[in-house]
Amino acid sequence: MCHPPPQPLQRHRPRHPGPIAGRTAGGPVALTSRAPHVPADRLVAEMVPPPRFGSVRFDNYIPDPNQPSQAQAVTTLGTFAAGLGGPAAGGTGRKRWFRREAKAAAPAGPRGVYLDGGYGVGKTHLLASLWHATAAAREQKAFGTFVELTNLVGALGFQQTVQTLSGHKLLCIDEFELDDPGDTVLVSTLLGKLVDAGVTVAATSNTLPGKLGEGRFAAADFLREIQGLSAHFHPLRIDGEDYRHRGLPQAPSPYDDDTVKRVAHATDGASYDAFPDLLDHLSKVHPSRYGAMCDGISAVCLTGVAPVPDQSTALRLVVLADRLYDREVPVLASGRPFDELFSEEMLNGGYRKKYFRAISRLTALARDAKGLVEG
Template identity: 80%
Template sequence: MSPSQPSSSQSSPIAGPPADGAGAAPAALTSRAPHVPADRLVAEMVPPPRFQSARFETYIPDPDQPSQAAAVEVLSGFAAGIGGGTETGGGKRRWFGRSAKKAAAPSGPRGVYLDGGYGVGKTHLLASLWHATPAEPALKAFGTFVELTNLVGALGFQQTVQTLSGHRLLCIDEFELDDPGDTVLVSSLLSRLVEAGVALAATSNTLPGKLGEGRFAAADFLREIQGLSAHFRPLRIDGEDYRHRGLPEAPPPFDDASVSRAAHRTPGASLDDFPSLLDHLSKVHPSRYGAMCDGITAVCLTDVQAVPDQSTALRLVVLADRLYDREVPVVAAGKPFDALFSEDMLKGGYRKKYFRAISRLTALARDAKPLVEG
C-alpha cells in the first residue's frame, strides 16, 4: 500500500544552504503532520525495516551469556509448534473473525515473554520468531505496544479483536504499561485473542509481574498485570547492550554549522531546530511519527537540549524508536544524547524507556558520523 505522505518541499526554519551551496534545501520534520489511515496501521504490522532480515541464524549469542543461546532454542521450538494454516473453506483468507474451527483453550501459557535489558537482541529474536512461524504474513502481526494501542484507537476494540483473532501469531515489542487505561485495554484484548487461539510473544525490560513497579497507580497496574502474566512463559535473556559491545563511543555532538552542511549535502535529509521539533511532536499523534519520517534518509538536529518534562520525553522516546526501526542516522549539535533526560527521569518509573532511547540514538549518531566527515 502506498503510504500517505505530505509534501516535504517546505524549507527548514534553519538558515539556508551554506556558502558552498551544496545541495537543495533539506526537508523539515516540523513541516510534516501526516494522516495515517487505519488500513495502513494494519498493513504495517510486520517487522520494521531494520529487522526484515532478522533470523535465528543471524542472531549472534554472547558466549558469556548462555541464556541467549537457550532463548534461540526455545523460540525455534515455539515457532514450529504454532502451525501455519492460511485459508478457510472456499480458499478465502481469514482476514476477520474467528476460524471455523475454534482452537481449544490452552491448558498452559499461550505465549512467550522475552525479558532482558535494552540491547540484548530481544527485538531481533522477536522478529526472527515472526519470520520462522509457518504462516503467511497476512496471518502474523508484529508491532510495538504503542502501535497496538493505536490500532485499537483507529479500529475500535471489537474490530481489532475480530481482525487479530484470524491470526496465528501476535508479536508485541516493547511491552510497556504507562497508564491504567492501556493496562485494562491490552489485558482485555490479549485475553480475547488467547481464547481465539492466537499465539502471543512479547518483549520488555521487565518481568510480566513487575511491569507496574515504580509507576503511577502501581496497585492498579499490578492487579491487571498479574492476570496478563499467566498468558506468558517468561524467558530471561541476560547480557550487555550489543549496540555498544566492542564498538567505539558515539561521536561527540557537532556544531550547528557542521550539522547544517551535512543536511544540505545529504539527499533526503531533514534539518530541524531541536526545541521546535519537540514542540511539533506535541501536535502530532505518536502513531504518525513513523509516517512523518517517510522518505527521510537522515535526521539533522541543531541546538539539542535536555527535554523539559516527562510528556515531552516520552514523545521523544517514540520518535527515537521509529528512527531506529527505519535505520535513519541522526546528526546532532548541542548536548550529547546521554544528557537528554534529567537524573530524576533516569531514576523514575520510565527509566527503561529513557535508557533505551539513549542507546538507540547513540547507535544512530554513530551511523551518522560519515555524513559529517565525508
Template identity: 80%
Template sequence: MSTRALTEAASAPAAPLSLCSREPHVPADRLVAEMVPPPRFDSVRFDTYLPDPNQPSQTDAVKALSTFAEGLGGAHASGAGKRRWFARKPAAPTGPRGVYLDGGYGVGKTHLLASLWHATPAEPALKAFGTFVELTNLVGALGFQQTVKTLGEHRLLCIDEFELDDPGDTVLVSSLLGKLVESGVALAATSNTLPGKLGEGRFAAVDFLREIQGLSAHFRPLRIDGEDYRHRGLPEAPAPHSDQVVTETAYATAGASLDDFPHLLEHLAKVHPSRYGALTDDLAAVCLTDVQPVPDQSTALRLVVLADRLYDREIPVLASGLPFDRLFSDEMLNGGYRKKYFRAISRLTALARDAKGLVAQ
C-alpha cells in the same frame, strides 16, 4: 533574473526537508498493513543472531523460540476464518499461549522477536508485529471490537517493548490479549520488565493486580542476559557537531531533514505518536541543531517514540548541542519510565554513530 543568477540557482543545493513541516495522516488500514518487522529487522533470522558465548541464556532463548515457531504450524488453534468469531465458546487454551523475552537493552530481544515472526509458518497476513504503542494506537484507530476481530484472525501477534504506563492501558491490553488468546492467537513479547512487574513505579500497580496477573498468565518468561551489543567493543558515541556542520551536512545530503530541536519537540506534541513512523517516510538522515535537555516527562515520552521509529528505520541522526546521554534529567532517569529513557539514549547513540559517515572530511 540574469542567466548567471539562473545558473547559480540551478546549481545551488536543494533545501533539506523538515520534520516540523510534516503532518501526516495515516489511515487505519495502513496501521494494520504495516504490522510487520521494521526495515532494520527485515532480514534477521535465528541463524543471524550471534549469542554471546558468555551468556548461555541467549543460546537457550534461540532454541526455545525455534521450538515455539515450529509449534505454530498447521491449522489455527480455534478453527479457520471468520467462523471462529461466531463460535459460542472457543476452546480454552492449556497453559501459557505466549513467550515473553525479558532482558536489558541491546541483548537482541527485538532481533529474536522478528526472527520468530519470520520463522512462523504462516502467511504474512496471518501474523502481526508491532510495538506496544502501535498496538494501543491500533485499538484507538479501529475500536476494541474491530481490533479483536482483525487480530483474532492471526496465528501470531508479536509485541515489542511491552510496557504499561497507565491503568487504562493495563485494563485495555489485558482485555485485548485475553480475547485474542481465546481466539487461538499465539503471543510473543519483549520488555525490560517481567510480566508480573509491569506497571511498577508508574502507577498504583497494586490496584490493578488482577489485570497484571492475568497478563502474566498468558506468557512463559524467557530471560536473556548480556550487555548492550550496540556499544559492545565500540568506541564512545561521537561528540555533537557544530550548528554549521550539521546545517552544511543537511544541505549536502539528499533526503535529509534539518530541524531545530526545541521546535521539533513542540511539533511532536501536535502529531499523534501513531504517525511518527509516517513522519519519517523517505528520510535519508535527520539533522538536529541545538539539542537541549527535554523539559518535561510528556515531551520525553514522545521523543522516546520518535527515537524508536528512527531506529527501526535505520535513519542516522546528526546533531549539535548536548550529547544524547544528557537529554533526560536525573529525576527522569531514576523514575518509573527510566527504562524507556535509557533505551532511547542507547538507540540515539547508535544512530549518531551511523551518521559519522555523512560529515564531509
C-alpha cells in the same frame, strides 16, 4: 562477543529516495512541517517487522558465549516457532498454542512467550526472527510495538481490532509497556479476547510480566489485571549487555551548527530542524503518526540538542527515537550529547528503561551519521 554482532549496524546504509514531501527547492525538509494523516488500513498493513529487522533470523543472531540464556532463548523460540507450523487449517495435526480446545488436550501452564531483558540484548531481533520463522501467510501474523497496538485500537475501535487480529496465527508485541492504568485494562482485555480466538502472542519487554506497572503508578487497583496478563506468558529471561555499544568506537561528540547545516543541505532526503522546535511539533502530532512523519527521510539533522524539559516531552521523544531506529535513519546533531537528554530524576524514575533505550538507540544512530560528515 555480543549479539547481534556490531557489524550489522555498520553495514546498514541510509536509503536515498527521490524528492520528498515538504522539501523546499535547494534545501532539506523540515520535520516540523509534517503532520501526516495515517489511514487505519495502513496501520494494519504495516504491522510487520521494520526495515532494521527485515532480514534477521535465528541463525544470524549471535549469542554472547558468556551469557548462556541467549543461546537458550534461540533454542526455545525455534521450538516455539516449529510448534506454530503443521498441516493447513483443519488438519488434525495442527497445534494451536492458545486455542481453548477440550481441557484434556490443552497443555498445562502458560503457552505464550515473554522475552524479558535489558535494552540492547537482542530481544527485538529474536521476536522478529520468530515472526519470520512462523509458517503463516503475511496477513496471518502481525508485528508491532506496544504503542502501535494501542494506536491501532484508537484508530479502529476495540471490537474492530479484535475482529481484525482474531484471524491471525501470531501476534508479536515489541517493547510491552504498561505506563498507564487505562492501557493495562485495555491490553489485558484485548489479549484475553485474542487468546480465546486462538491467537498466539509473543512479546518483549524490559520488565518481567509479574512486575508490570511497578514504580510507574499505584498498581493496587490494577494488580489483578496485571497478574491476569502475566498468566498468559512463559517468561524467557535474556541476560547480557547492550550490543549496540560493546566493542564499537565511542559515539562521536555533537557537531557544531555549521557542520549540521552543511550536511543537511548536502544530503539528499535529509531533514533539518532546531531541536526545541521539533519537540514542540511532536506535541501536536499523535505518536501513531511519527513513523509516517519520517517517510522518505534519509538522515535527521538537528541543531541545539538540549535536555528535554518534562516527562511528557521525553516520552514523545522516545517514540520518535524508536521509529528512527526501526527505519535506520542516522541522526546528526549539535548541542548536548544524547546521554544528557534526560534528567537524573527521569533516569531514576518509572520510565527509566524507556529513556535508557532511547539513549542507546540515538547513540547508535549518531554513530551511523558520522559517515555523512566524513563523506
